[in-house]
Amino acid sequence: MTPKTLLKLSCASMAFLTLMACSKEEVANQVTEAPLKPVRTMTVSLGSVSEKSFTGVVDAVKTAELGFRVSGELTSVKSKEGDFVEKGQVLATLDQTDFKIALDANQAEFDRASAEFKRAQSLITQGAISTADFEKLKAQKSNATAQLNSAKQNLKYTVLKAPFKGVIAKQYLSNFEKISSSMSFAIIQDISAFEVKINIPESVMIKLKRDEEDRPVYAVFDGNQDKHYPLAFKEVSTRADEKTQTYAVKFVMDEPKDINLLPGMSARVYAELNIHDKSIKEIFVPAHSVLEDSQGRFVYVVNDASETQGEIERRAVVVGELNENGILILQGLDVGDRVVTAGMSKMSPGLMVRLMAEG
Known part of the structure; x- marks a missing residue:
């Protein structure tokens, strides 16, 4: 093999190795840049201070049936x-034809009654007509005025x-x-803002205070669950629905610019409920966040790696009773732990996840 041939083979080999290195680097970059699985969490706290969710229905802030x-x-x-x-x-x-005819007729009657009353005003001062006749003509003018105004209004209608x-x-x-x-004829709706209605069971309503409508409340919509839309309290019913024994609570939200929200759509409304019982020193989490397999009951906890990312840890727990506050955790969680409450499918310890806003 000649030196020239060896040189050509060496150059070809170097080019091939360079291409292989670049390909491996590109693959590594692709793996690194793969999107992280999004999860929603809640921070563990003492007592029955928890974020609850309710099914809500969206409606226009103003609706009118026209006719x-x-x-x-x-x-x-x-x-x-x-x-x-x-x-x-x-x-x-x-069609205004008949209404215009009626208006013309009432206008003519008004003109006649007005002329007769004007004449009667001059005659009454001279004593040429009786007071009874004068009052009769006055009443005729008043009636003609009312009929004319009614005809004008009907034409406007x-x-x-x-x-x-x-x-x-x-x-x-x-x-x-x-x-x-x-x-x-039609229904018109003002959708410059929206009203979101939820129904709260009496078991939750009885533990709330009237002067705390300013608690954080937000809505989440299917297809855009990463975004939270703040809600402002509007009104609450003080009478329970006879069939469901729930109380209607209404909130108002601004028109969102990033989604096509329409009346009748459903929403998931999250609210922080402070149950006022200072003697409670227990940890509650949503019941659906506690999972079970052959090794027992457990939850997924996120150990923060940054403000937006974290690593999944499986944490065995011992649970107690289930009530309207969630499921009681007797052992396994500490105050400040971040428990995964949504996005738990295909989860495994050590998995890096993207942290959504708490809820």
Whole structure:
């Protein structure tokens, strides 16, 4: 083999080794950059101070069912379902022919009654008519005035306008239909903000104080569970539902810019509930966070490696009773431990995970 051939083989070998090294480095980078499994945790504390979750239903902050106050035939429908409308925008109009005729007739009657009353005013001072006749003409004018105002108002009622800025959520009628004043034309909703309603059982409600509506509350939605949406307390029912024996609590949230939230969607509402019993010095965790296999009951604990990442540790626990506060931990957990409460599938000790906001 000639020296030139050996040189060519050496260069080829070096190039091959270089490519192999680069490939291994790229694979290593890919492994390093693999996304970490997200988990949600709760920090263990004494007593029954815990974060509970409730199923919530989203509704528009303002809803109105619209309809005409007079009967007639639809001649112009300018809206459809899903349209965004401004306050005062015309949505539909009835045939105004009969209403204009009625207005003209009442205007004529008013003009006649006004003229007769004006003439009577000059005659009464001269004693040319009796007081009874004067009062009769006065009453006729008042009645004509009322009839004219009613005719004007009925003509206005033939035009249906949006009472506030919002979206047409449902529209029941089409053009050229004959309708009555008792029929609904559409439902309009203001979705510049949303209302979230939850139902709290009496076993939890009885332990809450009225003056603590400012506790942290937030909503989580399917498909975007990493994001927490703050809720502001609005109102609470003081009468339990007869069937479910739960109390309705309503919260308000701003319109989210990153998801398409609509009325009727479901939410998971998380709230920190402080059960006021100073004698309680026990640790409770959500029941679903305690797992069991052939080795016994255990929980997954996160040992923080940073503010956003941590390493999973399996921790054996001894449990006690299960009540509305969660499951009692008799042994295995200490105050300050971070217990995994969501994302526990395919979990194993030593796994590095990404920490979501606590909940």
